Amino acid sequence: MPSYTAPTKDMQFVLHDVLKVTEKSIPGYEDLEADFTSAILEEAGKLATSVLAPLNTVGDTEGCTLENGVVRTPTGFKAAFDQIREGGWPGLDMPEEYGGQNMPCVIGTAVGEMFSSSNMAFTMYHGLTHGAASAILAHGSQAQKETYLPNMVSCEWTGTMNLTEPHCGTDLGLMRTKAEPQADGSYRITGQKIFISAGEHDMSSNIIHLVLAKIPGGPEGIKGVSLFIVPKFLVKEDGTLGERNGVSVGKIEEKMGIHGNSTCVMNYDGATGYLLGEEHKGMRAMFTMMNEARLGVGMQGMSQAEAAYQNALEYAKDRLQGRDVTGVKNPDGPADPLIVHPDIRRSLMDQKSFVEGARAFMLWGATMIDAAHRSHDKDADGLVSLLTPVIKGFLTDQGYDMTIKAQQVYGGHGYIEEWGMSQFTRDARIAMIYEGANGVQALDLVGRKLAQDGGKHVMAFFDLVKTFIKDNAGQDAEYDRAFLEPLKAASKDLQAAGMYFMQNGMKNPNNALSGSYDFMHMFGHVCLGLMWAKMGKAARDALAAGASDTAFYETKLATGRYYMVRQLPATALHLSRIQSGADTVMALDAANF
Amino acid sequence: MPSYTAPTKDMQFVLHDVLKVTEKSIPGYEDLEADFTSAILEEAGKLATSVLAPLNTVGDTEGCTLENGVVRTPTGFKAAFDQIREGGWPGLDMPEEYGGQNMPCVIGTAVGEMFSSSNMAFTMYHGLTHGAASAILAHGSQAQKETYLPNMVSCEWTGTMNLTEPHCGTDLGLMRTKAEPQADGSYRITGQKIFISAGEHDMSSNIIHLVLAKIPGGPEGIKGVSLFIVPKFLVKEDGTLGERNGVSVGKIEEKMGIHGNSTCVMNYDGATGYLLGEEHKGMRAMFTMMNEARLGVGMQGMSQAEAAYQNALEYAKDRLQGRDVTGVKNPDGPADPLIVHPDIRRSLMDQKSFVEGARAFMLWGATMIDAAHRSHDKDADGLVSLLTPVIKGFLTDQGYDMTIKAQQVYGGHGYIEEWGMSQFTRDARIAMIYEGANGVQALDLVGRKLAQDGGKHVMAFFDLVKTFIKDNAGQDAEYDRAFLEPLKAASKDLQAAGMYFMQNGMKNPNNALSGSYDFMHMFGHVCLGLMWAKMGKAARDALAAGASDTAFYETKLATGRYYMVRQLPATALHLSRIQSGADTVMALDAANF
Known part of the structure; x- marks a missing residue:
């Protein structure tokens, strides 16, 4: 059966070394000292590891049953739900007046990742309740709020x-x-x-x-x-x-x-x-729920990738098969562990560099939601609105691919349900579909979000990348070469794609829509590239400041370098497809397929 | 429930317009006139469509059960197996002296695709029997052949x-x-x-x-x-x-x-x-079986993609959702069919261009097997040995991705087992794993096959591409631009990757092995690019010769153009990854993951 370890150290790195949350002037962020966030994350991590994760296989094998109009959830779910409820976790980032704890979204997001990694199907019960409560909070009358919210915030309902x-x-x-x-x-x-x-x-x-x-x-x-x-x-x-x-x-x-x-x-x-x-005006109210759900679904994609990766990594360290071609690594054993093999490394590094980049992306997105809600920052609101389809579409597509890679590490055992790797892929698969299939996300991004507010938010994104590069270039040639230059190239590809849409989408919108899926993916890569550039800088700074845990920070740098060299250059392929326009895509009459 | 239509017309196109089988001087090929192959394919297609396909869902939902040491196959399997047996299909390409029909492998391959598309799990029963019989045929004593082969060729055993x-x-x-x-x-x-x-x-x-x-x-x-x-x-x-x-x-x-x-x-x-x-010397004997199995598994990948694509296409034509942004296409209906949307087109064209390219690749490969077996052509034998890991690894990875794309077209319904799209993905998933996980295929390709016989076969492949381009260039500028130039560029990328391995793999084999997976994929793309260039030429020739079915040939050209523009350029990304070598892949100590 798969296991799960809460990645709290990595979360702390993103919150404090990278995002430096306490330095942001967002109401509530001043409390987010490292000790405080650590205490919350550790507590949630324990619950995820010891209560939710063991129920993941149970949920998959038993499923839910319907008898005489009554649905029975899998063994243990009810008791675990009581525990989640008693701990006040569903209301973590809900207003105090309705029984919540008023934590920022960035904390809810980190906690949510762990719950979702350990048991996605279970976490949906309170996740969806959160979405419904948010809609009532945003659009309900005072009476409706008072009637429904306290019990929904507590997950009694x-x-x-x-x-x-x-x-x-x-x-x-x-x-x-x-x-x-x-x-x-x-x-x-x-x-x-x-x-x-x-x-x-x-x-x-x-x-x-x-x-x-x-x-x-x-x-x-x-x-x-x-x-x-x-x-x-x-x-x-x-x-x-x-x-x-x-x-x-x-x-x-x-x-x-x-x-x-x-x-x-x-x-x-x-x-x-x-x-x-x-x-x-139902769609407006529904979109409050939907936007939150889309971010949550993006997280499901990365969270399943994380859970699957953890297990693939353990398997790759344990399973002895073949010998390192550059020299035996486990002379006392009958064979070397899988992890010595370059192609297994490639797969693990793909997974690792994606998951850590995606985590930073999710948490960065959450800080923008907090800025929008708590500081009424319209720019942050616009930017996160632009990025929502990217988070949903890119993280679920890539997250799914990573679960497939993790399953592959297991060889034949990956296909046997008993080993649990199949479940990660089967669970992750839905995230590409629901809350708007990923093709619809791409359409939303290119057809709506790019031009929103006169294209202001996408310009702000490009500025943000440009400013980051400018502010950090010229201090360390190796960092510039390994991080900033690839980011610059990828961002240029993304801008070229946007330019192509502007120049060609007017005369035929299909020229833009035929490239929408590629655009969503290249946008996602640039976001993860930016995250890795930020993480690389944070790691470099920590090492320069004499941090004791050098292996941790060196590993961050090495993982980031991998992403920049092996993943980020995908933007060029996406751009070439986009620039080929609608001609080949729309060439056939439907009848001739 | 999904349906299946035998793609006999497309197979005839590959056999006769593209491969021109009767013109090849391979013993047995002289009989393969279009009428003859059509009769066989239609007959097999009927069986696939009306007998095997309806049992596909049954097999998935019932599964096999073990009771007191006896395994019961799903309802209907036994009767269908009798039908397959009575029709002599298992021995189609087996020697007459053991009760087979002595057809060439190229016919067995076409028939095998239809059986596998319609019911992969079922087809494995006789598929594996075929592999085991081949091993006995190649390595058994006369007594063993006489004892086992007649009953195995008939699938009585x-x-x-x-x-x-x-x-x-x-x-x-x-x-x-x-x-x-x-x-x-x-x-x-x-x-x-x-x-x-x-x-x-x-x-x-x-x-x-x-x-x-x-x-x-x-x-x-x-x-x-x-x-x-x-x-x-x-x-x-x-x-x-x-x-x-x-x-x-x-x-x-x-x-x-x-x-x-x-x-x-x-x-x-x-x-x-x-x-x-x-x-x-068991490995040698086993590899007779294994090589055959690897080709069969490659076909499983493409066959599931074909079956899934057929259903996705039907759904995209039927399901009404949204309106064509360039103008309403179904004014009498409440919405336009999915197929009007560019992103759905992109997905369908990805599937269509892959499946048809892969089919040509499989059948071309089968002609080489026939040349090796029937004409003792050592070059053909060497080339198909080189291409075996490409067929297995590339067609199963891509085939799987296509089943995912097909499932995605269905939106939420794709996730519901009742609709049958999930089964295609779940069945196709194993093909990436068994008979040597695809990472092992990549290792076989780069670590063994490239250098086999002094690199003779890979050089022969490059020559073959070069000669094709040379022989066909300069007659039609549009064809040159749409087909030959992209093929040339992709082939150049592949050669550059091979060169990188030669120059850098010597000092550190990990420099080659870190790029092995990318190499396998770029090789696959070049093969499909070559297939599309050949199919494009065949279609152009047919049109020039005044073929009446212009829509069919125009569609081939349009589908080929799509592949060349949207898929083939992936070689550049693979090359850039390969050329980054082992440094980032192998940077971490296992303990620091």
């Missing part, structure tokens, strides 16, 4: 998001679920929703469904969609639970992975719902 | 290959299974083998295991390994079945995919075995 219907996912304008206004101001919700994660389960006393539906007579398409709160049990005036609402689970889907999470078909049969936010 | 043990897979020198010589010339085989595909099942009256074991007192390591025939039921002098041998199934593995194939732990408990080939 969990939450869901209901978007997809059998015939529509990405194109929500085709939605059929309807919401009929009632005399008392509520709505009668009728329709079927599919792919509802945690739609029904046995770990909370109530489930608060956020449901997109159309009010009859409203505008056509996506502009006529509203968002509703539909509790499983109606909540009485005094806050206690009242009657069962007209919502039921139709079936649990048989999925490729995340078996521990109950993915439900939900039937709304004249269920009582309450409008959240404004009529026909 | 099936075969297996037993290599892996719990502690050793790639490094077979660590093997512990022993073979003790007996007075009657037989051996007593004792040990445990794992991952034995079709190790036990209910579809044949006997199972002929080919088992690697060490004769005590023989040379250490891999040089002391011998190969043995170990029948499940001993065969009496008169050819009837005698007593049950000391071999039994320990358990069936729970795998990620190919559930329809029983992957067994096999226990040999003093089982009677007969030496196949010479003592201690």
Whole structure:
């Protein structure tokens, strides 16, 4: 069975050496001294390692079962959920007035990574509740907040998001679920929703469904969609639970992975719902949830890569097979460990350099969310909005690839379920699909985000890279060569791609859209390149300042050098594809495929 | 449930327009007129479509079960196996003297693709039998051939290959299974083998295991390994079945995919075995089987990509979601089909251009095998030996990626088992692992095959590309630009990589091995680039000759142009990685990971 070790040291490095969180003037960050964050991370890490990780295989093999409308979660999930709840983890970065601990998002993100690495299917139950609570927090009336948030922040009640219907996912304008206004101001919700994660389960006393539906007579398409709160049990005036609402689970889907999470078909049969936010403005409210979910899904990608990598690394150190061609390394054993072989190294370094870069990227993104929320920093808000599809699309694609590489290290054993490596890939696979399939992320990035606010945010990103290079060049020729020059080249490729879109997308938008996926990937590479340049600098600074743990910092530098040489140059290939435009992509008539 | 259509038209194009099989002076090829091959392919295609494909999901969901030492295959498998057997398909390319039809390998390959696309797990039962029979054919005594081959060629008996043990897979020198010589010339085989595909099942009256074991007192390591025939039921002098041998199934593995194939732990408990080939020369005999298996596995990669692509294409044409940004395409419907979207096109074109290129590559490879076997052409033999790891490694990696792309087209439905797209990915995943994990293929290519016979075969490959370009350049500027120039550039990259290995691998072999995986992929791209250049030329020639089916040939040209522009340039990225050498790959001490 796979094991999991909380990467708290690496997180501390990113928080304090790289991001220097306490030096940022964001409200709440002044408390984030290293001792303090260490205490939180260690505590969460213990829970992840000793409670959640052992349940990961259980969740995969048992799955969820539906009997007489009741969903049973895998053995041990309920007790673990109680522990998570008792520790106050679901409300870690929620407002104190609703029972949360008001921590910044950057801490919630680090903790979330560990929970997700150790048990992705389990962590979705409170992760989705967080998203639903955020939507109510942002768009709910005071009464709604008071009614729902305290129990959702504590996870006494969990939450869901209901978007997809059998015939529509990405194109929500085709939605059929309807919401009929009632005399008392509520709505009668009728329709079927599919792919509802945690739609029904046995770990909370109530489930608060956020449901997109159309009010009859409203505008056509996506502009006529509203968002509703539909509790499983109606909540009485005094806050206690009242009657069962007209919502039921139709079936649990048989999925490729995340078996521990109950993915439900939900039937709304004249269920009582309450409008959240404004009529026909459901997409806006939904996007509060969705943007948070997209970042969370990006993290799922990297978190599964981390978990898979840890196990592949252990296996590569343990499994004896073949001899080092440059000289025997384990003369007392029948063979050398796998890790001596260059091609195994290549795979492990791919994984390591991705995971550490992605972690820095996630935490850096979280500081921008904090700046946006806590300091009302509009630039940070714009930048993180630009980067959201990159985080979601790039980290889940790459994260998935890394789980495949980790599985490959195991050879035949990787294919046998008992060893657990298959689960990481099967669980990670969904992250490329849900909350907007990655092709949709690429479309969002190129079709919407690039031009947002007159292209201000993408320009800000380029400036940020340029400034970093300028500020740090010329002090250390080796660092310049190994880190700054590749970053500069990659950033130039990215700018050239943006330029190509501007020059060619006007006359034919397909010229831009045919390159959107490549653009998302090259953007992701430049972000990880920037992260590695920052981490490289932080490591160099620490060594220069006489840090005692030289092996740790030297390893960071070596890992960064690897990324810059072996991964970052992918931008050139992406650029060449982008610059080939739409001609070859769109050449065929559909009938001629 | 997914469906499957036999791509017979495309196969005919490769056989006749591209490879011009009847013009090759290979014994047996003179019979391969278009009408004749069409008749065979149509017949096999019908079987694949109507018998094997409907059982693919059944195999996945039911799997194989072990009860009291008896393995039960999924419902319908036995009847389908009878049908395959009655049609004489397992012996299609086996010698007539043992009941085969003596067809060339190129026909067996085309038929094999269809069987594998429609049901990979099922096809392994006779596929492995074919491999075992080939080993007996090549290395067995006359008596062994007469005893085993007729029933194996007909698949009345099936075969297996037993290599892996719990502690050793790639490094077979660590093997512990022993073979003790007996007075009657037989051996007593004792040990445990794992991952034995079709190790036990209910579809044949006997199972002929080919088992690697060490004769005590023989040379250490891999040089002391011998190969043995170990029948499940001993065969009496008169050819009837005698007593049950000391071999039994320990358990069936729970795998990620190919559930329809029983992957067994096999226990040999003093089982009677007969030496196949010479003592201690087991690896040589085993490689007859292994090389055939590696080509078959490469085909599995492309065959799953084909099957997945077919379904993704249908879904993309049917599923209505969103509108074409350049103008509504389906004004009478609520939305346009997915296929209008450029990013869906990109994905479909990636799949289509890979699958068709890979099919040509496989069939071209098969003509070389035929030339080697039927015309004793040593150059062909050397070239296909060089290309074997490329076919295995590149086609399975890329084939797998394509199944992932196909699954992605389905959005959320792709993750739900009911839709069947997950099975293609889960089945295809094993192809990257077994018969030598792809990292081992890369090692074989760079560490062994490149230098084989003084580098003669790789030079022959480069010559072949060069000659093709020279012979075809200057007739059509558009063809030169779209096909020959990209091929030339990619081939130059490949040569530069080879040069780098020569110059830097001597002083440190890790400089070569760190780039082996990238080299395998760039080699694969150049092969597919060559195939597309050949197919492009064939299509152009057909159009020039006034072929009536212009859409078919125009589509080939468009698909080829796509590959040349969007896929082939990956060689530059691979080259840049290769040229970075071992420094960053091997920088870390194992302890510092």
